[in-house]
Amino acid sequence: MPSIARPALVARRRRIALVLLQIGGPDRLDAVGPFLRNFFSDPEIIRLPGLLRAGVARWIAHRRTPVAREIYRQLGGASPILLQTRAQGRAVAAQLRDLGEVRPFVAMRYWHPFAAETAESIRAWQPDEIVLLPLYPQYSTTTTRSALADWDVAARRAGLVAPTRRIGAAPADSGFIAAQAELIRRAWPGDGGRHRLLFTAHGLPLSIVQAGDPYPDHVRVSAEAVVAALGIPDLDWRIAFQSRVTPQAWLTPDTEHEVKQAGQDRVGLVLVPIAFVSEHSETLVELDREVRAVADAAGVPSFIRVPTVGVHPAYVAGLAAQVRRALATDLLQEAA
Ligand SMILES: C=CC1=C(C)c2cc3[nH]c(cc4nc(cc5[nH]c(cc1n2)c(C)c5CCC(=O)O)C(CCC(=O)O)=C4C)c(C)c3C=C
Ligand SMILES: [Fe+2]
Numbered sequence: 001m002p003s004i005a006r007p008a009l010v011a012r013r014r015r016i017a018l019v020l021l022q023i024g025g026p027d028r029l030d031a032v033g034p035f036l037r038n039f040f041s042d043p044e045i046i047r048l049p050g051l052l053r054a055g056v057a058r059w060i061a062h063r064r065t066p067v068a069r070e071i072y073r074q075l076g077g078a079s080p081i082l083l084q085t086r087a088q089g090r091a092v093a094a095q096l097r098d099l100g101e102v103r104p105f106v107a108m109r110y111w112h113p114f115a116a117e118t119a120e121s122i123r124a125w126q127p128d129e130i131v132l133l134p135l136y137p138q139y140s141t142t143t144t145r146s147a148l149a150d151w152d153v154a155a156r157r158a159g160l161v162a163p164t165r166r167i168g169a170a171p172a173d174s175g176f177i178a179a180q181a182e183l184i185r186r187a188w189p190g191d192g193g194r195h196r197l198l199f200t201a202h203g204l205p206l207s208i209v210q211a212g213d214p215y216p217d218h219v220r221v222s223a224e225a226v227v228a229a230l231g232i233p234d235l236d237w238r239i240a241f242q243s244r245v246t247p248q249a250w251l252t253p254d255t256e257h258e259v260k261q262a263g264q265d266r267v268g269l270v271l272v273p274i275a276f277v278s279e280h281s282e283t284l285v286e287l288d289r290e291v292r293a294v295a296d297a298a299g300v301p302s303f304i305r306v307p308t309v310g311v312h313p314a315y316v317a318g319l320a321a322q323v324r325r326a327l328a329t330d331l332l333q334e335a336a
């Protein structure tokens with residue numbers, strides 16, 4: 001018997017676009033210059049009026065380009081951040097299948113895929129709802145607020161009309177903390193020597209902190225939650241800040257300073273990159289090569305760098321739970 005085509009009676013499943021927001025990184029060496037110009041043109045990063053900012057951005061980017069090119073050359077010419085962010089998106093979406101068709105998208109702040117490109121792809125897919133998930137455990141005006149503002153412009157230009165929910169920072173999210181603590185336990189040396197746990201977070205110019213940025217407080221909240229989860233009696237732990245890239249005063253203590261201090265104190269170091277959730281130039285080059293070389297020169301007896309949470313099941317489960325909570329929130333309530 002020939003089969004007879006039947007009209008589709010199945011209701012269309014709820015379509016949810018899950019948008020992961022991240023910094024982004026150059027995908028080839030020639031992209032390093034334009035990537036840095038985008039970085040320093042962000043009004044949240046260089047807080048000067050338009051024309052002046054454009055000039056300063058070009059100047060700082062020009063000065064930084066040779067250093068950054070060398071960093072990305074050591075990574076094989078490109079940042080691995082996009083591949084990892086995509087893997088995180090797939091992992092979170094896979095936990096949300098019962099909600100409907102959840103499709104992960106990535107919008108990067110300073111390199112492709114830009115928010116404008118992602119917003120166009122989302123418009124073509126016509127979701128019923130959109131959830132914005134900034135991949136910054138600690139809120140900063142320079143990261144979270146900048147990414148959300150960038151998204152808003154892109155979404156308006158693309159004519160996105162689907163209801164949109166945004167997930168806030170969760171520096172003590174139980175999944176993030178459990179994942180980080182588990183990775184530390186796994187890396188902790190069993191040699192009986194003296195060790196110091198050093199939480200290292202991306203730094204911030206002091207002027208931005210003095211203008212009210214809550215980032216250093218959030219970093220402390222994350223570190224204290226991890227220390228509590230570890231439950232190691234008399235644990236020697238500290239927080240430091242890395243990645244100073246402009247001549248202004250930045251948050252202290254500086255990571256390299258703390259590494260030299262560990263050399264003087266003759267304690268081994270276990271470094272935890274607490275503000276990054278994937279591997280990229282800041283971890284693979286700055287920590288694993290540059291900071292490690294400082295530790296060797298300072299006579300630090302042992303140096304261990306804990307991996308970032310990546311697609312750790314506890315972290316992914318924590319993110320999925322945040323998405324569920326956001327979707328269950330009344331949009332009016334969210335706007336309030
Ligand atoms: C004034 C400059 C910068 C501020 C403020 C800043 C804040 C900030 N950044 C991250 C996370 C990442 N930054 C990364 C690289 C990077 N950051 C800056 C400058 C500032 N960041 C530059 C110029 C660069 C490029 C690399 C370099 O020149 O050293 C990255 C890695 C990107 C990649 O390689 O894929 C991340 C991630 C946070 C969390 C943060 C504020 C809290
Ligand atoms: Fe940065």
Ligand SMILES: [Fe+2]
Nearest residue numbers: 243244282286
């Ligand atoms: Fe850096």
